[in-house]
Amino acid sequence: MDVELCAQHCNMYLLWPETKQKLSELMLTISQKAAAYKRRMDFGLHIYVIVQETDRKAIAATKYLMSKVNEEKVQKLKKEHLM
DSSP: OOHHHHHHHOSEEEEOOOOHHHHHHHHHHHHHHHHHTTOOOEEEEOOOOOOOSSHHHHHHHHHHHHHTOOHHHHHHHHHHHHO
16 A cells, blocks of 8 residues: 555554564654654554464464465565555
8 A cells, every 4th residue: 555645544554574674664654654644653563373282383383384475475465455
C-alpha cells in the first residue's frame, strides 16, 4: 500500500516481519508522514505462531515450514495481502 495514502487515511499500518532496523525506519517514516496530516498511526505486526505439544516439536515444525519458503514466495504473499 502506498505509504502516503496510508498516512492520510489509515489508522493502522500492518507490518511484515523484518529486521529491527527496517521496522524502526518504516515506522518512523510512516509516523512522520502521518504527523504531516495531523494524524497518528498505530502499528501491528503480521506474524504466525507455531504451537505444538513440546518446544522440540514446535522448533521442528518451524524448521519444516521455513524450508518450504523462499524470498520470491514471501514477496508474492506480501503483495497479495496488500492488494
